[in-house]
Amino acid sequence: MYLLIINPRSGGGAGQRTWLSVEAMLKARGIAYEALFTESAEQAEAQVLRALARREDWRAAILIGGDGTIHSVLGALRRRGVPLGVIPAGSGNDTARGFGIPLDTEAALDAALQDGCLEADLLAGTGGLTLTAVASGFDAQVAVNVNNSRYKRLCNAVGAGQLAYIIGILHTLITFKPCRVSVTLDGKEQAFDQAWLVSVCNLPSYGGGLLICPQAESGDGRLDVCVVHGCSRAQVLRLFPTLLKGTHVALPFVTMLRGRSVAVRFAQPRHAIGDGEPLGTAPLAVRCEPGALRVLSPLAAAAEGRSCRASG
Numbered sequence: 052m053y054l055l056i057i058n059p060r061s062g063g064g065a066g067q068r069t070w071l072s073v074e075a076m077l078k079a080r081g082i083a084y085e086a087l088f089t090e091s092a093e094q095a096e097a098q099v100l101r102a103l104a105r106r107e108d109w110r111a112a113i114l115i116g117g118d119g120t121i122h123s124v125l126g127a128l129r130r131r132g133v134p135l136g137v138i139p140a141g142s143g144n145d146t147a148r149g150f151g152i153p154l155d156t157e158a159a160l161d162a163a164l165q166d167g168c169l170e171a172d173l174l175a176g177t178g179g180l181t182l183t184a185v186a187s188g189f190d191a192q193v194a195v196n197v198n199n200s201r202y203k204r205l206c207n208a209v210g211a212g213q214l215a216y217i218i219g220i221l222h223t224l225i226t227f228k229p230c231r232v233s234v235t236l237d238g239k240e241q242a243f244d245q246a247w248l249v250s251v252c253n254l255p256s257y258g259g260g261l262l263i264c265p266q267a268e269s270g271d272g273r274l275d276v277c278v279v280h281g282c283s284r285a286q287v288l289r290l291f292p293t294l295l296k297g298t299h300v301a302l303p304f305v306t307m308l309r310g311r312s313v314a315v316r317f318a319q320p321r322h323a324i325g326d327g328e329p330l331g332t333a334p335l336a337v338r339c340e341p342g343a344l345r346v347l348s349p350l351a352a353a354a355e356g357r358s359c360r361a362s363g
């Protein structure tokens with residue numbers, strides 16, 4: 052029996068449209084499932100826990116939504132053995148990208164119905180559990196500004212969602228002031244002056260494919276950290292296109308770190324987001340929780356040592 056978890060509102064209504072086509076595919080293939088529509092991020096974890104407790108023969112929890120929806124159910128799936136399948140229906144879909152899950156609905160359903168899964172780490176700490184990245188500073192401020200803006204609604208209404216983020220970057224670039232940050236990695240503290248952002252990653256990309264930590268691997272028991280510091284506004288602006296290929300790692304004002312736990316303390320209050328959802332402005336403390344989640348992934352077949360079977 053499969054549990055389908057659906058956020059109809061994800062991707063501006065893509066969740067509902069995707070569900071309708073998945074429902075038709077499941078019926079056509081004669082696959083047994085129960086559908087659970089989550090009402091809000093706050094209630095989702097309890098809804099999923101209740102559903103999981105109702106029976107013991109769940110083969111997988113297949114989620115239709117974006118990274119924010121996945122974020123809301125991580126607590127229910129952590130260390131539970133029921134693997135997570137993802138049918139992307141968000142605007143960013145960085146979880147799907149990180150696990151090699153196709154963006155096409157039928158191909159993603161195929162990936163969720165096969166048995167190969169990966170043991171994935173989670174980021175635990177400030178704001179609970181995160182699967183993709185905890186971002187703080189400039190990038191989080193862009194997300195907060197875009198979400199609170201009128202231009203986001205205007206851009207979405209004309210089908211130009213990406214444009215809202217370009218406007219958001221320019222808008223934030225004018226107002227944001229870098230400041231000193233202390234980054235304590237596995238107990239060792241380093242300080243960076245004029246810091247723009249510190250991103251703590253479990254998967255390589257955030258923001259819809261921006262490769263902020265291109266070397267990050269979800270199952271290596273480590274978190275990857277990207278610090279952007281000591282650069283001008285023009286250099287930050289030029290940094291964004293390089294994130295599409297992850298070539299920013301070679302720039303002199305970018306420092307990449309790797310470890311098991313990290314604490315981030317900016318000299319000024321700075322916003323943070325986890326899986327694209329707001330986490331507030333408190334200092335961050337994040338640790339890697341190895342193998343806390345099983346994810347159904349087409350990459351499982353090629354992964355040595357960290358692949359698992361959904362039925363096992």
Ligand SMILES: Nc1ncnc2c1ncn2[C@@H]1O[C@H](COP(=O)(O)OP(=O)(O)OP(=O)(O)O)[C@@H](O)[C@H]1O
Pocket residue numbers: 057058060061062063089090091092095116117118119120121123124140141142143144145326327
């Ligand atoms: N489980 C849930 N059920 C209902 N609503 C949710 C749930 N989780 C989050 N939400 C709300 O729905 C919004 C959209 O969901 P989601 O983040 O999955 O899609 P998105 O923002 O379009 O895509 P992405 O996160 O991939 O960019 C979230 O920002 C949040 O406000």
